[in-house]
Amino acid sequence: MGDAEMKAQTHLVVxxxxxxxxxxxxxxxxxxxxGLVGYVANLPDGGVEVVAEGDKTAVEALILRLRTGPAFSEVTExxxxxxxxxxxxxxxEIWH
Known part of the structure; x- marks a missing residue:
């Protein structure tokens, strides 16, 4: 990662x-x-946990995409x- 890139890590629950x-x-x-690293895992309560690390702009882009999700999902929070x-x-990685 170049000096101009700001690294960030976030924990998300969808x-x-x-x-x-x-x-x-x-x-x-x-x-x-x-270009992010981290993991995604199902939670016992029906949510999904995501830890994403990388360039802050890329992490923010992932968050925007998660708000919509794939075709058959319905993200409420x-x-x-x-x-x-x-x-x-x-x-x-996908954690099982």
């Missing part, structure tokens, strides 16, 4: 109809297209928590 509709795969594809400490993920 709520709505986001399980069983290809949402994790959608997040995985979008994050990889944006995206909780955003910007993190100050970084875990330094190497890739973006």
């Amino acid at each position: 709520r709505g109809r986001v399980q069983g509709v290809g949402f994790r795969w959608f997040v995985y594809q979008e994050a990889n297209n944006l 995206v909780n955003i928590d910007w993190l100050e400490s970084f875990r330094e993920y190497k890739t973006f």
